[in-house]
Amino acid sequence: xxxxxxxxxxxxxxxxxxxxxxxxxxxxxxxxxxxxxxxxxxxxxxxxxxxxxxxxxxxxxxxxxxxxxxxxxxxxxxxxxxxxxxxxxxxxxxxxxxxxxxxxxxxxxx
Amino acid sequence: xxxxxxxxxxxxxxxxxxxxxxxxxxxxxxxxxxxxxxxxxxxxxxxxxxxxxxxxxxxxxxxxxxxxxxxxxxxxxxxxxxxxxxxxxxxxxxxxxxxxxxxxxxxxxx
DNA sequence: AATCTTTATCGTAATATTGCAATCTCAATA
DNA sequence: TATTGAGATTGCAATATTACGATAAAGATT
Numbered sequence: 001x002x003x004x005x006x007x008x009x010x011x012x013x014x015x016x017x018x019x020x021x022x023x024x025x026x027x028x029x030x031x032x033x034x035x036x037x038x039x040x041x042x043x044x045x046x047x048x049x050x051x052x053x054x055x056x057x058x059x060x061x062x063x064x065x066x067x068x069x070x071x072x073x074x075x076x077x078x079x080x081x082x083x084x085x086x087x088x089x090x091x092x093x094x095x096x097x098x099x100x101x102x103x104x105x106x107x108x109x110x
Numbered sequence: 111x112x113x114x115x116x117x118x119x120x121x122x123x124x125x126x127x128x129x130x131x132x133x134x135x136x137x138x139x140x141x142x143x144x145x146x147x148x149x150x151x152x153x154x155x156x157x158x159x160x161x162x163x164x165x166x167x168x169x170x171x172x173x174x175x176x177x178x179x180x181x182x183x184x185x186x187x188x189x190x191x192x193x194x195x196x197x198x199x200x201x202x203x204x205x206x207x208x209x210x211x212x213x214x215x216x217x218x219x220x
Numbered sequence: 221a222a223t224c225t226t227t228a229t230c231g232t233a234a235t236a237t238t239g240c241a242a243t244c245t246c247a248a249t250a
Numbered sequence: 251t252a253t254t255g256a257g258a259t260t261g262c263a264a265t266a267t268t269a270c271g272a273t274a275a276a277g278a279t280t
Contacts, residue, residue, distance in 0.1 A: 003237095003238070003239085003264075003265055003266075004135060004136065004137075004237090004238065004239095004265095004266090005137075005161065005162070005238085005239080006136055008136075008161035008162075009136035009137065009139070009140055009161075010136075010140075013136040013139040013140050013143065014136045016133060016136075016139050017133065017134055017135050017136040017138070017139050018134075020130045020131070020132075020133035020134045020139075021130070021131065021133075021134030021135070022130075022134075023126060023127065023130030023131075023134075024127055024128075024130045024131030024133075024134040025114060025127050025131070025267090025268085026114065026116055026118075026119035026120075026123040026124045026126075026127040027114075027115075027119065027268095028127070029119070029123040029126045029127050029130075030119055030120075030123050032208070033123065036208060036211050036212075044225095044226065044227085047226090047227085050118075051115065051118035051119075052115065052118075052268095052269075052270090053269070053270050053271080054226085054227075054228095054270090055227095055228080055229080055230095055269075055270055055271080055272090056268075056269050056270065057227095058227060058228060058229085059228095059229095059267095059268080059269080059270095060268090061227090061228095062228085063267095078225095078226070078227090079226085079227065083208075083212060085209075085212050088205065088208055088209060088212065089209060091205050092205040092206055092208070092209040095198065095201050095202040095205050095206075096202055096205075096206065098142070098146060098193075098198055098202070099195075099198060099199060099202040101146050102146075102193060102195050102198065113234075113235055113236075113267095113268070113269085114235095114236090114267090114268065114269095115268085115269080135237090135238085137238095154256065154257085157256090157257085162238095162239075162240090163239070163240050163241080164240090164256085164257075164258095165239075165240060165241080165242090165257095165258080165259080165260090166238075166239050166240065167257095168257060168258055168259085169237095169238080169239080169258090169259095170238090171257090171258095172258085173237095188256070188257085189256080189257065
């Protein structure tokens, strides 16, 4: 095998997994960090910021896009990539929810 | 190739990537969900909760453990698995921080 | 129009992940 | 001590990911 059995899990679980997976590579974390750092959305120099070849960066951007984490529009010969707030809010609220639940538990078992 | 070039990224980026990657599979999301749902930490029936064979579940648990998301202690012939709050707090604060930054931006470019 | 610049895609090699049957470990119990 | 039961490990097959050279696509510039 090697293929994830997504059909056995809930939509929510698959959604969180997909979004988390997109963050599951340091290059993609670095891309998101960079998109946050630069004030403008036009970031044609994103390739220069990363220690990876251009096709590799392009591929990582594609994966972030597929996961719904970034949006991109063509603007002349530069691309405007932005973080999609909606996707990030899902992750943020998911982890915030877990933290809240953990706070309520406080079982000192482990 | 095929191996992630972790050495080119910051410790923080690699840490977030590792933790996120652990959430990057619906089975592991389901495991965390289950650990939150059950009140006790002893959860020997975790295999029955998932639509996967026992070795596969064991492997996913191992990955969660390697990522530092869960702690486990042997207790007789059942295992006590718990979510590691520290690891989850890192994820939670990382995503909360991103959300805050996005809120401040509000550039309506895309 | 020819060229430059920037990003995408294709093809491919190396490595990682997913999943499970078979097997092992080890404590509890008969 | 033999057996049972719960979880870990091993080994392997199928698939996915990562990375990059070569090349393509398309607007910008000369």
